[in-house]
Amino acid sequence: MSIGMQTSKGVGRLLKINAWLVFAFFYIPMIVLVVFSFNASQRVNIWGGLSARWYPEMLRNDEILSALENSLVVAAISTLASTILGTALAIALDRYRFRGRGTLEGVAYLPIIIPDVTMAVMLLAFFAQAFRFLGNIGPQLQLGLYTVVISHIAFNISIVAVVVRARLGQLDPALEQAAQDLYASRWKAFRLITLPLILPGILAGALLALALSLDDVVISAFVTGPGGTTLPVYVFSAIRRGVTPELNAISTLMLAASTVLVLSSLFLQRAPKQERTTTKEDS
Amino acid sequence: MTESSNMTERGEPSVEILGVTKRFDEVVAVDNVDLAIEDGEFFAMLGPSGCGKTTTLRMIAGLEFPTEGRLKIFGDEVGNLPPNQRPVNTVFQSYALFPHMNVQDNVSFGLRMNGVDKKEAARSADELIELVQLGGLGNRKPSQLSGGQQQRVALARALVNKPKVLLLDEPLGALDLKLRQEMQTELKTLQQEFGVSFVFVTHDQEEALTMSDRIAVMNEGRLLQVGSAEELYERPANRFVADFIGETNLLDATVADGDMIILANGTRLKAPNPHATGTKVAMSLRPESIEIGRPESIPSDYQATSLRGVIATSSYLGHSILYGVKVDSTNLNVRSGAVAAHQRFVPGDEVAVWWDRTSDWVVPDDEPVAVTSEAS
Numbered sequence: 001m002s003i004g005m006q007t008s009k010g011v012g013r014l015l016k017i018n019a020w021l022v023f024a025f026f027y028i029p030m031i032v033l034v035v036f037s038f039n040a041s042q043r044v045n046i047w048g049g050l051s052a053r054w055y056p057e058m059l060r061n062d063e064i065l066s067a068l069e070n071s072l073v074v075a076a077i078s079t080l081a082s083t084i085l086g087t088a089l090a091i092a093l094d095r096y097r098f099r100g101r102g103t104l105e106g107v108a109y110l111p112i113i114i115p116d117v118t119m120a121v122m123l124l125a126f127f128a129q130a131f132r133f134l135g136n137i138g139p140q141l142q143l144g145l146y147t148v149v150i151s152h153i154a155f156n157i158s159i160v161a162v163v164v165r166a167r168l169g170q171l172d173p174a175l176e177q178a179a180q181d182l183y184a185s186r187w188k189a190f191r192l193i194t195l196p197l198i199l200p201g202i203l204a205g206a207l208l209a210l211a212l213s214l215d216d217v218v219i220s221a222f223v224t225g226p227g228g229t230t231l232p233v234y235v236f237s238a239i240r241r242g243v244t245p246e247l248n249a250i251s252t253l254m255l256a257a258s259t260v261l262v263l264s265s266l267f268l269q270r271a272p273k274q275e276r277t278t279t280k281e282d283s
Numbered sequence: 284m285t286e287s288s289n290m291t292e293r294g295e296p297s298v299e300i301l302g303v304t305k306r307f308d309e310v311v312a313v314d315n316v317d318l319a320i321e322d323g324e325f326f327a328m329l330g331p332s333g334c335g336k337t338t339t340l341r342m343i344a345g346l347e348f349p350t351e352g353r354l355k356i357f358g359d360e361v362g363n364l365p366p367n368q369r370p371v372n373t374v375f376q377s378y379a380l381f382p383h384m385n386v387q388d389n390v391s392f393g394l395r396m397n398g399v400d401k402k403e404a405a406r407s408a409d410e411l412i413e414l415v416q417l418g419g420l421g422n423r424k425p426s427q428l429s430g431g432q433q434q435r436v437a438l439a440r441a442l443v444n445k446p447k448v449l450l451l452d453e454p455l456g457a458l459d460l461k462l463r464q465e466m467q468t469e470l471k472t473l474q475q476e477f478g479v480s481f482v483f484v485t486h487d488q489e490e491a492l493t494m495s496d497r498i499a500v501m502n503e504g505r506l507l508q509v510g511s512a513e514e515l516y517e518r519p520a521n522r523f524v525a526d527f528i529g530e531t532n533l534l535d536a537t538v539a540d541g542d543m544i545i546l547a548n549g550t551r552l553k554a555p556n557p558h559a560t561g562t563k564v565a566m567s568l569r570p571e572s573i574e575i576g577r578p579e580s581i582p583s584d585y586q587a588t589s590l591r592g593v594i595a596t597s598s599y600l601g602h603s604i605l606y607g608v609k610v611d612s613t614n615l616n617v618r619s620g621a622v623a624a625h626q627r628f629v630p631g632d633e634v635a636v637w638w639d640r641t642s643d644w645v646v647p648d649d650e651p652v653a654v655t656s657e658a659s
Contacts, residue, residue, distance in 0.1 A: 174376075179396075180345075180346075182444070183396035197383060
């Protein structure tokens with residue numbers, strides 16, 4: 001007994017140390033990034049004193065500004081579209097039985113699992129075929145910012161659907177039926193009961209979609225065209241010419257933005273304390 | 284289908300189910316059910332889980348639609364109407380209170396959907412909240428209420444709309460025993476106050492027996508019998524009902540000529556109700572209606588309604604004694620009044636059991652016939 005206690009104490013200590021190491025492993029690179037974004041020196045590996053000069057500097061770079069604008073446009077449109085489509089998909093999968101539902105259920109979440117590169121190649125191949133087909137009957141199209149938008153919608157639908165569906169799964173299906181029983185039309189039952197209850201899930205999904213869209217490099221780099229460079233794609237290409245303090249500053253801002261987005265999303269995804277206690281306690 | 288003079292006297296039935304069948308893919312949930320529920324009746328649908336009682340209730344509510352057959356509420360065909368166009372309201376098993384609304388908004392929801400203005404709806408809601416003894420709790424969220432209080436909110440939310448029929452799906456299932464008994468009385472009172480039919484679904488036979496004017500017993504999607512508690516208990520239509528309602532001993536037998544039946548071991552007994560010769564039947568003997576005594580003490584009038592056996596078990600239950608009596612290979616449960624210890628039978632004693640011819644009942648061996656009490 002006492003030996004068992006001792007070993008378990010020892011294991012506990014090891015696990016604690018491990019936890020701290022993992023933590024350090026996660027955060028030290030971030031700290032380095034943030035610290036060096038405030039480096040006064042032009043050389044990234046030499047500390048030249050504290051300065052915030054790279055932040056305003058960055059904003060005077062037209063390439064960066066246009067990439068930032070592209071990123072925001074792509075993120076805004078793709079988030080809006082994927083939030084609507086993803087929510088509709090989640091509701092369909094959760095509430096309705098229809099032909100092919102099982103298959104759809106299986107493939108709906110594929111974009112989350114398949115590697116970015118694969119997804120990017122798939123989309124590129126798809127666009128190539130689509131352009132060829134459309135070119136035969138009329139418009140001559142090529143890759144551009146809009147293909148990035150379409151691609152981001154494609155992977156963000158899954159994310160939104162997963163998050164919204166988790167929320168829907170916690171809802172008692174009898175709630176919407178009760179509203180209909182109390183003379184609400186289908187639409188009103190959805191708008192007055194289901195929608196407010198899944199709204200935190202929808203917002204959480206939207207924030208995640210926004211974060212993923214702002215962070216995406218691989219897919220965007222593959223499917224973008226002239227004038228369609230997004231901020232992460234810009235950073236990726238710039239870094240091949242060498243790390244600059246300016247890039248550190250951009251990355252720090254992107255880190256801050258995604259941290260805020262993801263934390264807000266997690267906050268919204270918390271199990272709803274109040275509503276949970278009222279759901280069924282039946283046999 | 285059942286036509287009865289009884290019903291025409293009382294006027295139009297509140298709910299009429301005519302040859303209704305409900306299939307989910309291959310599964311037949313409700314199988315050709317005919318049923319009429321009278322206005323102002325406290326009506327129970329009773330059966331084990333999966334018997335089709337809840338599906339039937341949901342079809343009345345409009346939450347499911349019949350695959351075949353017709354459904355009327357006060358004479359109006361409603362079979363294909365969505366739930367929001369039917370003059371009925373439902374108390375759901377999970378209560379389904381809207382978690383993001385307070386009690387008052389929950390209760391006034393139906394009125395608001397019907398276009399009643401906000402103030403008026405709030406006033407009516409408060410009245411009902413008062414009636415179900417939740418006065419002053421209108422601003423609470425459902426999650427801040429106990430299970431019993433949530434149940435009352437669900438009742439108020441349905442009743443405030445003055446439905447022509449109130450549907451209740453296992454309304455007391457989630458409550459503990461004491462609260463359940465309290466709510467039973469309260470439901471009865473509310474039903475009398477509102478004067479509309481309450482149709483409730485339960486798997487608890489005791490609940491059905493104590494609360495209802497009439498009970499429909501269902502199994503495997505079929506309606507087996509409709510009748511008062513007394514009718515179901517004393518004159519069950521078939522083996523399932525006899526077994527499901529209360530405790531009973533079922534003895535397999537075959538109908539001989541006239542009113543005699545022959546048990547598996549060859550014993551000939553008199554039966555109270557006639558069946559065609561050769562029919563396989565079961566005789567239902569309630570433990571409390573069997574007399575027990577020494578083999579020589581069978582009263583002469585009871586020779587044709589008696590059996591001999593050996594005591595297998597004897598349990599003292601305070602107000603009564605429960606004997607297990609072995610008659611050949613079958614075991615009979617016999618409940619007898621408590622007597623002093625030295626007068627009790629002990630395992631191994633040879634005994635005789637006998638019963639009044641009117642207290643046993645012969646039922647067809649699981650014949651799926653629907654019998655309505657007023658049919659005769």
